[in-house]
Amino acid sequence: MGRLFRIWMFWVLFLGLIDPSQASLRPRVSFSQGSSERLLGVYDSPTLKNTTTLLLSTDADTLFVGARDALLSLDVSQPDSITFKDKLEWKASRQNLNTCKWASKKDCGNFISILQFFNSTHLFVCGTNAYGPQGIIIPAESLNASIDAKDAKNCCPYSSTQRNTATIVDEELYTATKVGFFGNKQVISRCHSRGTRNNLELENVPKLLQDPIFISSTQVASEGKILLFFTEVGDLTGDSFVNSFIVSRVAQVCTDDNGGSRVLQKRWTSFAKAQLVCQQGEELQFNKLQDIVKLSPTDNESPDSTLFYGVFTSQWSVSSGLSAVCAFSLADIKASFTGDYKTFDLGGNRWSRQPNTDGKLGTCGLFNDTDRVLSIVKTSFLAEKAVRSVGKKLLLSSTEERYSRLAVQRTQAANGQSYTVLYLLTESGFLHKVVLLAKGPHIIEEIQTFKQPQTVKNILLSKSKGELFIASSEGVFRVPVSNCSAYPNCAECVLARDPFCGWDSETRACATVTGMGSNLQQDVETGNVNKQCKDFKNTAATVTRVAQFNEIVVLPCQSRSRLAEVTWRFLNNSAVPQFPYLQRADGSLVFLITPETVNTYHCMSTEMGFEQIIATFTVILPIIPRSLPPPSHQQPDVTLDSGTESEPIPDYYTTLEFDQSDSEPTTNEKTTADRSGEKQARTNLQSTVNMNTDGKDVVCISQKSYYSEMVAFCLLFVICLFVCVAFVILWSQSIRCNKTTPQKQPKDTESDKIWGTELVEKLS
Structure with a gap:
């Protein structure tokens, strides 16, 4: 009964998952691919296949693109253009290719899986190398330099289809990925450790990671930590229904960690994980994290104000495309990791509470602590307190689109107020630009970036350039974050509610907001046109x-x-x-x-x-002049409107042309008197018609209308039909009456019957 009750409760909650207030959330304007109002820069080359990673140089003038068997650098210094700069050909080894094909793998190539700046001058690049991953360090200015590939089997992914994440801090590589030819081992590791520091991996203990999919990672310098985001199979009880849950996680490792001296040698002593909850009130969670990005605080804000914006979906709504966006604060993440923990009891196959009485769990520097403390750390890695979204609510939800990637930035409107803008990429190929307002989200526009539905692996925002870079199978796209010129008048500019755009009354154009104090008409919250556009003329041609x-x-x-x-x-x-x-x-x-x-x-x-x-x-209605009568001695009565402008003559008019000369063709039937009458009629007609530029008079005669005749015919037809129906009804009734009336037998027949009866009696 308990299991059935939980299943029933699940469906009750699931039916409440769709928020009716969010169901009508639609983009205000939509631009198709190639629209003249929303032009995109694009780089497309036959040699560019399976773009996997993007990286922008510090000066934002060079875009590095990782692809299959190649690493490219593209020049993006000029607006609205992407041009080729340099290329590194890097193919998988012949031996690995043969082994990969023999194993019937589908991605037997060298796919660039990790692309990061190793330092200010060099790049660190990982390639799958047909399931034999390798890593190289190469100068960013010259991709054609000789490379020295090193084995990276415990640091880089084997397959291009498996998601991974990597961050480099002080020339040390922190990665989270699946390794092994069959992808059956999960690692969170530190590679290329400097000096005497140890390369670190996770300890192989039960329930540490359960079939994870790694999403993203980032450095939190103020905490000296690396935060990692992933999903895994939930395991809180022995109930198989609960175990079917997908759980989103945030995990931490400390950059100063060097492993324990006896317990947890060359293993993380600072690893801890907590649950991320994207949920509206008490409704069912959006439990599958798709992408997450960090939004750093302003200079006058505390580092604890750092926010993480994530796109989530629900594992029970794959077909409906249901997705949501939630925000999490660094302060809430820290509170979770400094609280109590759970310890898994292998004998009892259950989790038990582990109080964090001394406050050491979840902190950095534990690698120098005692073996007793490290033994507790080894099994107590799951924080008891979940990290809930800011305000315990959704920032946005959609029942129509499945979002896969996002970027986020904060910008100032013309009045100095700060707004958060999200860029959400759908699997159907559209980019949604969303501003978060006090009354809720507003989708300013949607832009079709590619035509074939696909899962894009990278979307990169350059705040300095005000552009987004998106890599897909159709090429690398360059999308300006704003396009104010698309709004032709003040009303459209204000109604867009785009914090990047405002109406310039002097130039009478929708212009880009350059910062606080811009003398532009704008109302991001309410879009009040009557207040902002007082000189707007509400007319149309x-x-x-x-x-x-x-x-x-x-x-x-x-x-x-x-x-x-x-x-x-x-x-x-x-x-x-x-x-x-x-x-x-x-x-x-x-x-x-x-x-x-x-x-x-x-x-x-x-x-x-x-x-x-x-x-x-x-x-x-068309101008219908009176029809010209046949040639006679009477003067034709023609009336046409004259003016400075004349409308074109419709096709349903008959056009008659008269030569300006007075000469008439002679016939045997016409008399001299008839010709003189026609010439007089011509003179009168020419005084009432307009002249063409070719020197000919044109008279338009309307074709005869049969409207009244058709109406009369229809009335007569209805009357006749009514009479015929009435006649048929009367006739059928008369036939029915004749059949029901009994008929008398003829007299002769009756007498014959009587005589026959008497004869039989006599004979008997």
């Missing part, structure tokens, strides 16, 4: 649409914003009714031309309480 009676007309109207409500109104500002009009999902208006629908229409967009006219259409 009128488009004239000529249409005939009974013609179906489609008036297009599409708002730039997907958050705006589109409505149609008449010239007097009254709303266009639902019948006989039809408004499509794309905002266009469809209707049939009748005398009542010939009108002027305004397409209105309403967003954040502001209404603006997107488009104006005036629907008119």
Whole structure:
């Protein structure tokens, strides 16, 4: 019963996982790949395959790209362009390739798995080398220098499909990865230790790591620690249902650690791990960490204000694409590691509480402590207190997109207020730019970066350049973090609520905010156009649409914003009714031309309480002049509008051309009097028509309309149909009556029956 109750509770919580308030979270504007309003720089080369890692130089002018069998350096010093600079060809050894293919591995090549600055002048590069990993140290300025590859089997991943993380501090490499030909060993190690310092690995004890997937790592200099983020299989009880949970973790190791003297020799004495909880209140957790990045505090803030922004998904919602973003503070992580711990009892197969009475657990410098303390450290590595998200809430959740990677930065708006901006990459190929506001997240825009759905392994933000670099199978993309010129007027600029953009009333353009005190019109929180754009003219150019009676007309109207409500109104500002009009999902208006629908229409967009006219259409009937009679002695009665501008003649008119000369073709049937009458009619006609540039008079004669005849025919047809139906009904009733009336037998037949009866009686 207890197990069934837990399963029932799981589904109850899961049904509450979707937050209705977040379900409608949509990007305001969307730019497809190649859009002229959102141009991206791209580097694409046939030799660039399977990009795996990105690294930007300290001056942000060179981008290093790790790929299959190659390491490239690209010049990104010029805006909006990426050009080739240098290349290192580094292929797997022939022996390793043969062994890899014999084992039927799919990634038999040399994939660059780790790319870091070893120091200010050199790079440290790890390659899988067809499941025989190697590492090299190479000058950053010359990738063609001779290389001296060293074995890196305990420091670098064997496979390109396994996630790993690496950080270099003081020329020492801290890595977390799976090693071995079959990836059956997990290591968190320190390699290339300097001087007399030992290379360190984890002790092989139960429950230390359980099928982990390493996500990210970073140095926290103020603590002298390396923080590592990963997911693993949860194991808190013997219940198989609970054991099926995926748990997100944060772990620590100290950079001063050198292993114990007798206990934990050449092993970490500072390793500890805690659970990361991304959860809204008491709802079901988003338990699978996808990516996490650090946002350092400002200069006047404490290091404890450091925040870590992570993208999470739920293991029970793979098909729905459900994902969320949570933030964690360094202060909460420190509180977890300095609290009590849990010790795994191998005999009882359970966890027990380990009080941190002396406060030593989770601190640095334990490698010099006693064997008794190190023995406790060896088995007490799981912090009892979980690290919960800031405010115990979600910053963002989506029921439509599965986010895989993210970048984050903090920027100042024109009024000096600071805002956090997230860049979230979806597996469907779009980049979402999100600003976190007091009322909740706002997706400013989405940009299609690549067409084929894929899991991108790297997204790199350059704050100095104000650009993002994204590596995919389709190339390396360069995305500016803002594109203010895409907003054509003050209203659009303010409604975007982009902290990077504001309206410049002097240049009458949407410009980039350069810092506090910028004289730009901007309202990031509420997008108040009426307050910021007082000189904005809410007008749109009128488009004239000529249409005939009974013609179906489609008036297009599409708002730039997907958050705006589109409505149609008449010239007097009254709303266009639902019948006989039809408004499509794309905002266009469809209707049939009748005398009542010939009108002027305004397409209105309403967003954040502001209404603006997107488009104006005036629907008119064609100019229908009176038809010319056949040639006769009577003067034709033709009336045409004249003015400075004339509309083009529709195709449904018949065009007659008259030569300007007075000469007439002679025929045997025409008399001299007829010709003189026609010449007089011509003279009168020429005084009422407009002249073409080629010197010919043009008269437009409308084709005859059969509208009234069609109406009369339809009425007669309905009457005839009614009469025929009535006749058929009466006739069928008469037939039914005849069948039900009993018929009398003929008299002769009855007499024959009587006579026959009497004859039988006599004979008997």
